[in-house]
Amino acid sequence: ALSGAFTPCSTFKPVVALAALKEGIVSPETKLRVWGRGGPRLNLTDALAHSNNMYFAKLGEMLGFQRVSVYAREFGLGERAGWNILGESPGFFPAAPPKEGGVGLLTSFGQDIEITPLQLASIVSAIANGGTMYYLQKPSTPQEIAQFEPLVRRHLDGFETFIPQVKQGMAAAVLYGTARSAFDADDPIFGKTGTCSENGARLGWFASYGGESQAQSKYVVVVLLRGGKMMFGPHAAEIAGKLYRDLHGHENLAVQQSSFVPAVASGAQR
Numbered sequence: 001a002l003s004g005a006f007t008p009c010s011t012f013k014p015v016v017a018l019a020a021l022k023e024g025i026v027s028p029e030t031k032l033r034v035w036g037r038g039g040p041r042l043n044l045t046d047a048l049a050h051s052n053n054m055y056f057a058k059l060g061e062m063l064g065f066q067r068v069s070v071y072a073r074e075f076g077l078g079e080r081a082g083w084n085i086l087g088e089s090p091g092f093f094p095a096a097p098p099k100e101g102g103v104g105l106l107t108s109f110g111q112d113i114e115i116t117p118l119q120l121a122s123i124v125s126a127i128a129n130g131g132t133m134y135y136l137q138k139p140s141t142p143q144e145i146a147q148f149e150p151l152v153r154r155h156l157d158g159f160e161t162f163i164p165q166v167k168q169g170m171a172a173a174v175l176y177g178t179a180r181s182a183f184d185a186d187d188p189i190f191g192k193t194g195t196c197s198e199n200g201a202r203l204g205w206f207a208s209y210g211g212e213s214q215a216q217s218k219y220v221v222v223v224l225l226r227g228g229k230m231m232f233g234p235h236a237a238e239i240a241g242k243l244y245r246d247l248h249g250h251e252n253l254a255v256q257q258s259s260f261v262p263a264v265a266s267g268a269q270r
Contacts, residue, residue, distance in 0.1 A: 002082070005091040005114035006224065009194030010051045010233065011207045012072075012110040014127060014166050017044055019071035020059045021162040028165045032058055048169025049177030051193060051233070053108040060107030065097040068107060074156065076133060077115060081122035083135035083151055091115045109196050117222045120207045122153075124220050127163055127170075128190070128209040131156040170208075174237070179206060181234050182241035187211060187248055189241065193233025201226050206236035210244050219247060 020026050021044075031041035034054040047055035060068060072078070078093035092114035097103040105111040118136060126133045135151040170190035173179040178193040191208030204225035211218035221240045225231040 001117045002085060002088045003116070005089045005116050006203055006226070007196055007198045008110035008113055008115045008120065009196035009203055009205055010053075010056075010109065011120055011192050011194040011205045012107065012113060012115075013048060013051065013056050014170065014192055015071060015075050015077075015123065016056055016059050016063070016068065016107045017048060017166050017169065018075075018127075018159060018162055019063055019068060020044075021165060022071075022158060023063060023067060025059065025062045028168070034058075044165065045169045045172050046177075048166070048192065049172035049175075051173070051178045056108040057104030060103040063103070063107070065103040065106070068103060069093065072113075074154075075123050075126070076119055076153070077113065081116070081119045081136050083137050085118075085136070085138050088118065089116050091119050110194070117224050120205070121220050121222045124207045124209050124222065126156060127166060128212070128218065128220065130163055131159045174208075178234055179208070179237035181238035182206065182208065182244070184210070184241060184244055184248075187244065189244060191237060191240065193237055195233040202228060202231040204231040204233050204236040206233060206240045208237075208240055219244065 026044060028044050031043050032055050033039055033041050034052050042052055042055050072093050078091055080088045080090045082088045094112040098105045098111045101111060106113065122133060122136055132155055133153040135153045137148065137151065139145045139148050167190055170192055171188060173193065174182050174189045174191055179191045182189050182191060187210050189208055189210045190212065191206055194203070194205035196203055206223045209218065209220045221243055223236040223240045225236050
């Protein structure tokens with residue numbers, strides 16, 4: 001989670017979507033043809049929901065590598081996400097597009113990018129809270145937990161209008177897209193899957209958050225699978241869905257018991 005950096009696969013697509021929206025290249029209503037002449041057209045919500053590679057390759061080509069690079073670095077790629085977390089890797093963002101496939105391969109598959117699960121959690125957190133990137137912290141003692149204070153890393157200015165539009169696509173991914181195995185009827189989950197290969201291994205990602213419509217705690221969950229053919233994004237989403245249900249079930253139990261044993265609801269599990 002901290003020191004390993006991997007190809008993000010399609011989990012890079014929300015950053016590309018935000019870049020294209022802010023640059024005015026597309027709007028949520030814009031439909032791009034995703035196959036040959038006469039083929040279907042997709043809007044941004046459905047492209048995120050179904051993780052359409054052709055759509056995001058086209059966005060990359062329209063943005064150009066230089067603008068993609070600027071936005072990627074604004075969202076923290078290539079720099080550490082944590083605050084004094086021992087052993088954390090900064091990951092890697094390339095200085096040039098892939099030699100084969102160009103910027104379109106980078107914006108559809110994350111080719112040549114290296115990202116840690118912690119960095120991906122930071123990006124999803126900023127989307128979830130509306131545009132503030134915080135340093136991720138790892139309090140490890142009761143005293144550090146008691147003294148915890150958020151540390152702002154940067155404000156992503158100018159994204160306020162566009163983040164809700166990308167959230168809609170992440171919600172659609174769970175409702176009817178590639179991440180529907182994470183669906184939770186009691187608490188909407190917003191997420192993006194990713195599937196690709198790296199150094200002979202299959203990677204399966206799911207980057208997500210939940211709790212937006214609940215009074216309960218809000219969580220970011222990132223799942224990374226690496227190995228054989230069963231390692232793909234929808235399976236990572238399934239694992240995350242089970243984790244969310246366990247988290248919410250534990251919280252509900254804590255609330256039910258809190259009138260009898262106040263310490264149970266102290267939040268130490270979060």
